[in-house]
Amino acid sequence: MQINLTGLGKRYNYEWIFRNLTYTFESGTAYAVLGHNGSGKSTLLTVVAGHNLASEGELTYSFGGKAIALDAAYRHLSLTAPYLELVEEFTLLEMLNFHSRFKPLRHGLSALQLVDRMGLQKSKHKYVKDFSSGMKQRLKLGLAIYSNSSMLLLDEPTTNLDQEGVAWYQEHVSQNRQDRLIIVGSNIQHEYSFCDQQLRISDYHTTPGK
Template sequence: MNIIAQQLGKRFQRDWIFKQLDYTFEAGTVYAITGANGSGKSTLLQTLSGVVPATEGQIQYIHDNQAVSPDNVYQHISITAPYLELIEEFTLQEMLNFHWKFKRLRLPIPQDELLEKIQLPKARHKIIAHFSSGMKQRLKLAVAMLADTPVLLLDEPTTNMDLRGIDWYRHEVQQHLAGRLVMICSNQPYEYDFAQAQICITDYQPQAK
């Protein structure tokens, strides 16, 4: 899927977060979105995903040379971020069963193998509310990366993760990049140093590098 921004801008009350963005995010490319804290990285990601409406400009979504309606974009996008919550009343098993009713696995694998893959084999029946913050983040990343969607959006992907978790992320994410449009919002190079393009948000205007 390609995402095409045309004179895109987002404002909260009188404050512009970004504006006048003209850019085509292309399928099969990994983009790093960088910028100072508070520069608008997360807002840009949410706007491009359709979660947050733009103040001005337009966004086009093109998949297999056909336009995708904004109402159906969610079917093509997986997103994870520290501010997105899991259903904490669910057990891990219930959470996975629920999630895969809405998104398909990229590569169908047995449940036991999936739990091993996300390094949570003993937590199958554990309530998510009792997970550590690192376990929750690994689960959020796993369901996003493993979903069969052409767009993968990751906002500060290793938040709350220890060194082992960071190593797990770096290994896993690079297994799930092929053919996808991937955007990673981060100021930590180890989260995005495999990206092919970088966009830095400076003075309200995203700049491609």
């Protein structure tokens, strides 16, 4: 998987969030997009995921040397972020079975096996609406990390996790990074300590001269 950004920019009304961003993301590498809260990290990840349109520039995807249409990129990626909602009317097992209808799990895992890997065995028949915020975040991460996708986008991945949850995240993302393109949006070192390269979004805040 490869993503090429060429002169990419995003603005809301008259305010540029980032501009003149040229960068290449490639499979087998983990990238950290760094910046303070409100700096544009999440906006960049939503643009890369195809959930948000760029205001200028070009965004292209390719897989195995073949171009991927922008409206088909979602088939190759998994995204987790604090603003993404779970279907809270489902039990945990129902949620996993529903999700895997659209995104099969890696390594041929079953829903029950993923429950075990998330450490949520006692809650498999519990409604998601009754989960704690930490359990919901672990579920979001489990769905993203263990989906059979070549690109993994993680926005503020340890939000609402305690120390044990952070350790779980670090272990499982490290175990599932091989041959994947991973992008982490963060300003907390333990979220991106495994990343190979860093992109500071503040480097793209200045409007280029005309």
